[in-house]
Amino acid sequence: MTARAFLIRGLIAGLVAGLATFFVAHQVGEPHVETAIALEEAGAAAPAEHTHDEAEADGHTHTHSHGDDGGTEVSRDDQRTWGLLTATLTVGVALGGVLGLVAAGVAGRIGRLTVRQSTALVAVVGFVSFSLVPFLKYPATPPAVGDAATIGARTGDYFGFLLVSVVAAVLLTVLAVRLLPRYGAFAVTVGAVAAYLVVVVVAGQMFPTVNEVGDFPADVLWYFRRASVITLATTWSVLGVVLAGLLGRLQDQETVAAERKALAASL
Template sequence: MAPRTFLVHGLLAGLIAGFAAFLVAYVVAEPQVNTAIALEEAGSAESGHPHDDATAEQSHSHGEEAEVSRDTQSTWGLATGTILLGAVLGGATALAAAFAVGRLGTLSARASTAVVVGVGFVATALVPFFKYPATPPAVGSGDTIGERTALYFGFWALSLVAAIGAVLLARRVLPQLGAYAAVLVGAAAYLVVVVVAGAALPTVNEVGDFPADTLWYFRRSSVMTLAATWAVLGFVLTGLVGRDADRAAERLRRQELAATL
């Protein structure tokens, strides 16, 4: 299959995954966001400085005076963001799968695509979340948002590079060690890199007196949204790639059969 075919499949799978992410986020995450915003606004009122510049800017970004209303943010805005992100994620994952097919030992196109999706989820979603988990409104200082964003994406990039290196290492030692041992070597190498990097990078702790249960529910819903995105993306993309691979194999079988007649 040509990379273009993978890309088309990836974009389609990404759009579907983005819509699924919107549904999950709207149902399980948005109530936690609303709770956090209410706490933020209540805290501003109790502080006696409701017109502080930073507080006012945050309040206006969520309330009725915002340029984009909260209702729009939680519906069309959320849907647009998740669907666009899903399409980008799907396209990138599909191109990675196109490169991986035929290069991961004897794995089929379907299995290779599933491996790429699994590695992508762990390296770019799960592991970065463990180090720098998502935070709701009212958590974190506006003065450090640039630093926190840089730390997150720096660790995200490092995790991705480490995952790619681990896959290449596993592929290199595959002939000598066999599939099982090669996977263990690659996984161990990845874990060493991300654990050392995670310990070396600074920890962000700006929770303050924010309610622990609300923070837990928000982060749990964030993980659920990430998992839903990657699960749907993997299911659809693997299914489309596997279908095309089966059709190609069937055409080849018929051509070989015709050649023997």
């Protein structure tokens, strides 16, 4: 089993995961995005109408011209269909390629785990460290939530915390694998999970908290964030299941081929 075989199957798994993610995001997430956009537009329209009424009362009129500023406008229909599909496929294939290479690196190196099991473990660790834990600290926000002036700082904080989470997960996994023969699977697993939780909890307390929700409806915010978690879980679960299945099948085929060669050589 070569790294190229792992990579190709990772890209295939990523493509399937991207398609599944698009379907879930379109059906589960987009309705809440539309609701948030409607609230944002309604909030922006109210001050504009108020200003217009005041201007007419003062005897002044204003003409608003919407000239071409050189930008490219993308309609919401394109955003929620082809744009969303392009994004999910791109992310899915990229994650699939990375996951395939990581699976190749750990195959046969985690105790007695088979390729299927080690690949599934990599997918679980990736989901928790790369998506779930950073989301718990800095959850996704719909349109109309968050100050545009702080988007740079918020993005930096998110990626900083994500880096801490991923690095901690990688280092503790490597340490757990090395300690596995001495202390056993149960003790090593419990210790690694506990150490990871300590690291991310402490880091979570040290990183700044973002609270820019304002008076945005709590139910819409909750539904949006719940849909975001479901979408992330779909990406990683489909990616892990498909890749583990493809690699497991490849391992079975190579095992059968090796057994046939050994049998032929013994005759």
